[in-house]
Amino acid sequence: MKKQRTPRDHSLFLKAFRGYLQYVNSGLYFRKEHIIGLENVPADGTPVVVVSNHQNCLNDPLCVCLMLTDRRMNFLARANVFNNPIFNKALRAMGLLPAYRLSHEGYSAVAKNRMTLDAAGEALANGETVMLYPEAGHQDKRWLGVFKVTYLKMAFDAAEKMNFEQDVMILPSCNHYSNYFHARTDMLIKFGKPLSLKPYYEEYKESPRETMVKINQIVRDQIQEMMLHIDDLEHYDQIDFLRDNGYGRKYAIEHGFKFRYLPSRLLSDQKLVNALQTAHKEHPEQMEQIYSDTARLIEGQKKLKIRDWLFIHNPGIGAPILRGLGLLLLSPLALVSAIPTLLLFLIPKIFLKKLIKDQMFISSFNIGVSVFISVPLCLIIPIILLWIFAGFWWALGYFIAFPLMFILAWNYMRMFLKFVGSCRFVARRNKAAVSELRELRESIFSRLDKILE
Numbered sequence: 001m002k003k004q005r006t007p008r009d010h011s012l013f014l015k016a017f018r019g020y021l022q023y024v025n026s027g028l029y030f031r032k033e034h035i036i037g038l039e040n041v042p043a044d045g046t047p048v049v050v051v052s053n054h055q056n057c058l059n060d061p062l063c064v065c066l067m068l069t070d071r072r073m074n075f076l077a078r079a080n081v082f083n084n085p086i087f088n089k090a091l092r093a094m095g096l097l098p099a100y101r102l103s104h105e106g107y108s109a110v111a112k113n114r115m116t117l118d119a120a121g122e123a124l125a126n127g128e129t130v131m132l133y134p135e136a137g138h139q140d141k142r143w144l145g146v147f148k149v150t151y152l153k154m155a156f157d158a159a160e161k162m163n164f165e166q167d168v169m170i171l172p173s174c175n176h177y178s179n180y181f182h183a184r185t186d187m188l189i190k191f192g193k194p195l196s197l198k199p200y201y202e203e204y205k206e207s208p209r210e211t212m213v214k215i216n217q218i219v220r221d222q223i224q225e226m227m228l229h230i231d232d233l234e235h236y237d238q239i240d241f242l243r244d245n246g247y248g249r250k251y252a253i254e255h256g257f258k259f260r261y262l263p264s265r266l267l268s269d270q271k272l273v274n275a276l277q278t279a280h281k282e283h284p285e286q287m288e289q290i291y292s293d294t295a296r297l298i299e300g301q302k303k304l305k306i307r308d309w310l311f312i313h314n315p316g317i318g319a320p321i322l323r324g325l326g327l328l329l330l331s332p333l334a335l336v337s338a339i340p341t342l343l344l345f346l347i348p349k350i351f352l353k354k355l356i357k358d359q360m361f362i363s364s365f366n367i368g369v370s371v372f373i374s375v376p377l378c379l380i381i382p383i384i385l386l387w388i389f390a391g392f393w394w395a396l397g398y399f400i401a402f403p404l405m406f407i408l409a410w411n412y413m414r415m416f417l418k419f420v421g422s423c424r425f426v427a428r429r430n431k432a433a434v435s436e437l438r439e440l441r442e443s444i445f446s447r448l449d450k451i452l453e
Helices: 013-031 059-067 087-095 115-126 150-161 196-208 209-224 233-244 247-254 260-282 283-304 309-313 318-341 346-355 359-389 391-424 429-453
Strands: 034-038 047-054 071-077 096-099 130-132 168-176 186-191
Touching: 013 047, 013 150, 013 391, 034 059, 034 260, 047 247, 047 359, 059 071, 059 168, 059 260, 071 115, 087 260, 087 318, 096 115, 115 130, 115 150, 115 260, 130 150, 150 168, 150 186, 150 196, 150 209, 150 346, 168 247, 168 318, 168 359, 186 260, 233 247, 233 283, 247 260, 247 429, 260 283, 260 346, 260 429, 283 429, 309 391, 309 429, 318 391, 346 359, 359 391
Parallel strands: 034 186, 047 130, 047 168, 071 096, 071 130
Antiparallel strands: 168 186
């Protein structure tokens, strides 16, 4: 009788650490997390390789790990994030394994990948789930790169270890963020239809490379269909600006999508991006002029340090006055809330932005700093001290109030930034420049409407 394979159980430490990460990541950092297609995830105990686009460094595997809590997860991540001894232990405890790249770690280090792939293959053979990113690196744009077939080699090796008797599943997935860099934003994970490798076993035995290339294309096509993929990299900044600001909002509303609801917004963005890219092929001269004007609009807004939402709401002189009064009235409460929570995400981000060259690492390191430094300093130590010197109920009250104080302080900061933006928008010295940008913006929108009809 065939032995039933079961995944390794989670240790008590891993369960506790995962719960702590869940609190920091899902309770504090992200405003809302969406998961779509959870019914497509094979049952625990099935050998599964989860394959995804990669756009936000450690946030990508972390969010999946915290959502799929019913199984033992294993991840392949770029080897350089394991260099720090503390990070190395924590990442391995969470199931991460190092992937060495020729362009970063050198030829001699790439040989170590054999051990990583063997460990991942063994996990699959034991009914566990392995997740990796075939682009072999994260992107800095909403775009899907070329897929390497390493994940399929690993999956077929695991099948071979099981004498090609047990199925191995490939699960395409994608992640999507409303904003890569800021806290208190939304994120989404979408799982596609799983692909069984069992029908390909005989074909693989005869032509392994050709079989993997064919399957790889099927998987990549499904992921590209699920995510926001901006193929026109030459005009990426203009397309991303249009879909992320006033025109994207207008387009979503006119086509029956919910602009503030990320799953619906993703569908609207996909439709708009495809329409813009098709329009460029059909009307290249007109779209080139629109993109040129959009670049001017972006530069003009940057110069004045104003955001596109101001043109949507078109505040008068009364708006900054009312915001200023609101800020003044809320300042005592905001100050009390900010003192214990200021180290969370805001201060670390200011320093990380200057220290880290690759800006796509900022949010990942921001969460890491908060997990190992900020939350212990701001939450855990004060709770212990309150329990010792003031009693259990004071400690419990602080624990309950802490996330509310953080959210209040964060929203107060956003309100302050909107106040500053409104002041710049209505300032007399900027009146002519704002009027010129408004006319340019309306002209762009009007021309786009005619072309996209």
